[in-house]
């Protein structure tokens with residue numbers, strides 16, 4: 001990822017990816033057009049969005065930020081009614097917005113979040129949660145078809161210490177949740193884990209009473225050694 005000031009125009013994106021998106025998702029394109037006056041100029045490559053506008057576009061179209069830099073849109077395939085996207089987990093993937101309480105309502109409405117409330121992800125004052133994590137949880141919930149109880153989302157450094165979390169825990173960055181599996185049947189647990197793979201969670205760790213899910217940029221699956229270390233990631 002090239003480092004750039006947020007106000008600068010990002011003239012290394014591929015306008016044809018934006019055109020592909022606009023053709024595929026006309027409603028979203030209309031929304032982008034209403035929000036950004038220069039949208040049509042971005043389509044033709046006459047002008048380019050700024051970094052922040054690009055983040056806005058990735059939200060509107062529901063695609064990873066990094067897609068705009070590719071030669072063409074990655075292929076999506078349907079699996080059991082769930083759209084799963086095969087993506088290259090590059091650094092760009094980790095470009096979720098950090099959603100605060102103030103940002104939540106508008107963002108959640110725009111992204112049609114039906115299953116979760118902000119307070120399920122963030123219980124501490126001043127906390128935040130990563131938008132990519134929320135989108136994945138929403139898709140996972142839809143896939144599972146049963147409620148998912150989040151026992152821990154964002155954690156402050158102090159809270160993380162209290163619960164014995166790993167020092168570089170993804171919870172500190174609002175990029176992880178723990179989902180309770182208390183009372184789950186084996187088939188529910190299977191569905192939760194399978195769904196977590198399908199929607200593209202990077203880290204999936206099975207603990208005795210919960211599953212930890214995070215959006216790290218590599219695939220990582222483990223059955224916890226919780227009892228040995230007494231740590232919870």
Ligand SMILES: [Zn+2]
Pocket residue numbers: 152171176177178212213232233
């Ligand atoms: Zn965790």
